Amino acid sequence: MQIIVLGAGAGGGFPQWNCNCPHCRAVRRGSGELTPRTQSSIAISADGERWLLCNASPDIRAQIAATPELQPRHGVRDSGIAEVLLVDAQIDHVSGLLSLREGCPLDVWCTPSVHRDLSTGFPLFPMLGHWQGGLHWRPIELDEAHPETTFRVPSCPGLVFTAVALHSNAPPYSPRRGWPSTGDNLGLFIEDGVSGTSLFYAPGLGEMTPGVHDYLARADCVLVDGTLWHDDELPRLGVGRATGAEMGHLALAGEHGLIRELDALPATTRRILIHINNTNPILDAASAERAVLDGHGIEVAVDGLRLTL
Template identity: 55%
Template sequence: MKIIVLGSAAGGGFPQWNCNCRNCAGLRSGSLRATARTQSSIAVSKDGNDWVLINASPDILAQIRATPALQPARSRRDSGIAAVMLMDAQVDHVTGLLMLREGKTLPLYCSASVWDDLNTSLPLVPVLSHYCGVRWHALHAVDGGPAMLPVEVPGIEGIRFTPLSLTSKAPPYSPHRTHPGVGDNIGLLIEDLDKGTSVFYAPGLGAIEPHVEAALRGADCVLVDGTFWTQDEMTELGFSRKSAADMGHLPQSGAEGMIAVLDSIDARRKILIHINNTNPILDDDSPQRATLARHGIEVAFDGMEIHL
């Protein structure tokens, strides 16, 4: 199984276009040793030719240009993207669908609640119906609980995707925002059925529930929420009145933060993704980055490849 990190930043990317925090200003001026990042998305393949795109960020065209494997050029009009799978209906995870409008009908895997949002409150599907069109493949919950039925994507044989419903936040425009339900946000257990290896992918993770802990403990690689370093990061900087928890994210620091969670599991690789532009771990020389290194935790970057 091959995984390419197409984008590793949270919404807005890094540097964010209108932000002059220490990180963004430092990257622009060259005073900070850091690497620019686009908004989070990964691609998964078995053979290196056909890929499942997990989330379609607004930066998808730049990400495709930077990733030759997504353009195998087998015909005059071609793409290595065999299907798109969505974790939620957030703007930074779905609006890239509009950039794929020139292609063939788009196979789209998502939950019923995300599909509903994309037909109503953020109506991308009706818009795309005038271009390539979308063929929906539902990700089904099992008896209303957090477990969801595994799926295999045609053309990506040998890889199984098992969605897990997560406690996080639906988008602000979603009618489910204050009444979250199964499928508003998912994590993915992605398994290579031939090799028996797996990765757990969860760019938005607000709580470590029992089924999430089981997925973390069973995976060879975890690629999880790295949005904020502290619970009050955005409030201290004056950028928001909301905490990390209010936004549906588990910060890295603190007694019950992501570092403590990752210290408790034995995965071969532990990687943070969906990193907000304010997070000090973006500074290669920061003490926070050194802390992650001591704990054996990596920071995802655009173009990172994972082979399992």
């Protein structure tokens, strides 16, 4: 199994276009301790030729330009992207589908909840139906009665995907915002039937449950939510009012923070943070918070990171 981190930043990327926080200001000035990041997305492949795009960020065009594996290689019109899988309906995870319209028809895997939001409040499915057959929905069957489901994706032979419902939040435009339902957000446990290795991917993890912890503990590598250091980070810096819990992101620090949960994983598990907000001090490689992560053996993803499991 091959994984490419196309974007490691949270919504807005780093630096965010309208943000003048110390981190964004410093990275614009070329600080050597701060690395720009585009918005969160990864690509997964079993053969290095066909790639499953996990989330289509608004930065997808730049991400493709930086990733030869996803560029045309076999025809006048071609792409390494064979299919798309969406873990939620957040704008920073789905609006890149608009930039992929020339590649339609395109198979898109998502839950019924996500498909509903992308057919109504943010109607990408009906909108892109005007381009060469549009988006073909491939259901990931998560609902209240089925909080987990296992399936296979044609472009990734040999890989087995298990979608796990996460406690997070629906997008701000969704009628379920504040009252999320099963299927609004999922984590992916991916097993390679050949190598026997596994990945758990969860860029939007709002709450740790026993079930999620079990999947984290089973994985050889976890690529998980590093959005915020403090739950009240945005209000504390004066750049927003919502807490991490309200947005559906479990903060790293604190008695019940994600660092503590990652510490409980087997020593052999590789632990990597993704979906990092521009306010998070871990973006500064020289920060005290980054030193804390180093002490716990936790990595911070950057765009272009490649993993082979």
